[in-house]
Amino acid sequence: MGILSNNLANKLPVIHVVMVAVVMLSSIVYGAGNFLEVFEPTFGGSRVRVFGPGNTQLALTLDRGSGSGFRSKREYLFGRIDMQIKLVPGNSAGTVTTFYLSSDQSTGRHDEIDFEFLGNVSGQPYTIHTNVFSQGQGNREQQFHLWFDPTLNFHTYTILWNPQLIMFKIDQTPIRVFRNYENEGIPFFPKVQPQRIYASLWNADDWATQGGRVKTDWSKAPFSAYYRNFNIDTSINGAWRTHDLDANGRMRLRWVQKNYMIYNYCTDWNRFSQNLPPECKKYGV
Template structure:
C-alpha cells in the first residue's frame, strides 16, 4: 500500500514493518540508568536531586517548608513497575514516602495503585500501607510491618498490573493480590493509563500511630533515596500473564499471617452491613 509523504512522493511499507511499528508504539521497556530521561519533578524544587553516574540515583527531601516528588514522563496502560528505595532513616515520625500509579485526575474517575511507607519514631518499624482505587472507589487498605529495616539499604518495591490482577511485591515476594472481579460488579483498573509517581511529604495528623507522634523538625531534612527503576510494558512478557504459583502463594500467606496488621476485608466495624464484594471472592 502507498502513503504520500509531505513532499508528494509515495512511500511503500511492507506489512511486517507496519506491525513492528505498532508493537513499538504500544510496548516499552525503560530501565533505570538516568532518572532525568524517564521522570520529571512534580514539586519540591531543589529538594529533588539526581546524582551519581549520569543521574542514576535520585533523592527526595522533606523539610518544614515543603516535601518533594517526581513522576514519569509517560503514561502506561498495564505493566510491571519496579523501584529500589531506601527510606528515611532515624526518627521519621509523621513522614510519608510513596510509590504509586495514578490516572489523570482531571477525568473525574480516579484510578490508583498505592505503596505508602508511614514513618515512625526511631527504633520502631515502618508501616507499609497499600490501597487500590478503581473509578473513584478506594478504601481497600491493607497494611504490613516490614520484616527488615528499610532504611539500612535499598529494597525493591514492585507493582505488576495486567488485565487479570494487580500484585504488590517486596523484593520479589508477593504481599498482596487484587484480582479482577468485574464479573461480580467490582470496577477494575483497565481503561485509564496511569503515570508512576513518588513523593515524600508530611502527614503527622495521621501517619504515625494515628497522629499521636508528631514530626520532629529538628531532625529535618528527611531524605529518601532511589535507584534502579524499571518500567516494562512490553506485552507478552512474564508480567502480562503473571500469576501466583504454589511457592508464591505460600510466601504470600506467610507474610500476610505474620506481618499484616490491617485488612479491610476483616474490619467488621467498618462494614457492618457486609464486606465489599471482592472480599467475598478473595482466594488467597
C-alpha cells in the same frame, strides 16, 4: 494517594516487632535507568535531586518548607514497575514516602495503585500501606510491617498490573494480590485509564504515625529518601502479562500475611457494618 481517616488509623495496632534481615534472591536484573529521561519533578524544587553517573539515583527531601516528588513523563496502561528505595532513617514519624500509580485525578474518577511508607519513631517499624482505587473509589487498604529494616539498604518494591490482577511485591516476595472479578459480577478493578508512576516524600503527621498521635520532629529535618534502579516493563511479550502466583509465591504470600499484616479492609466489620466490599467474599472472608 490513599489516606486512612484518623478514626481508622486509631484502630490500627501499634506492634513491636524484631527486625530480621531475610535475603531474597531476585530473578530480575535491574538496569541503572536515567531518571532525567523518564521522570520529571512534580513539586519541591531543589528538594528533588538527581545524581550519580548517568543520572541513575534520585533523592527526595522533606523540610519545614516543603516535601518533594516526581512522576513519569509517560502514562502506562498495564505493566510491571520496579523501584529500589531506601527509606528515611531514624525518627521518621509523621513522614510518608510513596511509590504509586495514578491516572488524572482532576476527573474525580481516577484510578490508583498505592505503595505508601508511613514513618515511625526510632526503633519502631515502618507501616507499609497499600490501596487500590477504581473510578475514584478506594477504601481497599491493607497494611503490613516488614521483616527487615528498610532504611539500612535499598529494597525493591514492585507493582505488577495486568488485566487479571494487581500484585504488590517486596524483593520479589508477594505481599498482596488484588484480582479482577469483573467476569463474576464485581466490576471494581482499574483497567481502562492509563496511569503515570509517581513518588513523593511529604509531611502527614495529622494521621500517618499511630493515627496522628506522634508528630514530626522537625529538629531531625531535613528528611531524605532515595530511589534508584527503576525498571518499567510494558513489553508485548513480557512475562508480566500472564504473571500469577506459583506454589512458592502462594507460600510466601501466606507467610507475609500471617506474620506481618496489621490491617485488612476485608475483616473490618466496624468500618463496613452493612456489607463488606463484594470482592471480599471472593478472597475467602
